Amino acid sequence: MGKWFPRLYDVAMKPLEKTRFNKIRTELVGEAKGRVLEIGSGTGVNFPYYKNAIRVDAIEPNPLMSKQALKRIQESHVPIELYSASAEELPFADSTFDTVVSTLVFCTIPDPVKALKEIRRVSKTDAEIVFFEHVRMDQQVLGKAQDLLTPLWKKGFDGCHLNRNTLEVIKESGLEIEGVDSNYGGLFLTIKCLN
Template sequence: MGKLVPKLYDLIMAPIEKKRFKRVRSELLSYADGHVLEIGSGTGVNFPLYQNVKSVTAVEPDETMKNRSMEKITHSKVPIEVQLAYAENLPFDDHQFDSVVVTLALCTIQDVNQALSEMRRVVTPGGQVMFFEHVKLNDSTVGKLQDLLTPVWKKVAGGCHLNRDSLTLIKEAGFEVTDVDHMYKGLFLVIKAKNP
């Protein structure tokens, strides 16, 4: 990912996190229960927001991001462990977690289909999987612009795909989508699903 994105991420995201995303994250995380796996934990923005869960195991593939997240663990009310790992190859046993949380990270995963398959493997049958993601808009003009910008954006924004159709990918992976909230004219989705 390089060193610039991890260093600037919290600073760049602070205004929108404070005004908008913190509320969205808090509400989404209130549905998590039991032993939670967080995919792509980044700088640990979610860590202080976990409430009624037994524990959180977070995976983050970027060492600089992982290191920056450690301070936020001290502000958490629940036990949190962070491991360096890729979502495409999770180092966990089958059905080990009760909930999986992915917030603004699905867009950066290279092999998203493999990652979703791994999430299904490690979450319990009936377990919850929750996403907060930006997605490609159906609007043809904006969607085409997202397609056009994505190759450059991936290089400057840690591999982020502006044009990923996350909802379709989640459904195709075999998750049972139970709720979808459209935010900011559909640019962001909050998706709740279950592992059938």
């Protein structure tokens, strides 16, 4: 993990956050209720959006990202506990969470299949599991460009796979998909599921 990526992440994402991402986060994160697990909380960009959660347990394996997230915990409307953990080995008991939130993180998880198994394990039956992720585009030329850029991109951007087909991985996980919305021509998807 490079030191520059966490420092520049918020600055690089600011134009997207001010446009469509703000609306998406308001809807997805704002609706999270009960005890919430956030996967890969990064710099804590979601923290101010939580309105209906009783509490949020947020995991983030990158200590530099977590350090930046600490100031956003102050802006939150709900209690947030930050853990240094990976999605593949969640430090929580079975059937703990009412809602799981994952935004722009599944591209970086080394083993997304294992992570989804863990998410299902720690989620209650019928828990809501929501994703906002970038994916490999269906458009042939753009998808191929993502494939070609991914090896270099992973090295520079904290392990991000530009071409990960996260929707397909979720479909194969056993989660019940309730809805999928496409944003930016299919580059970003919001996916709402039930455990």
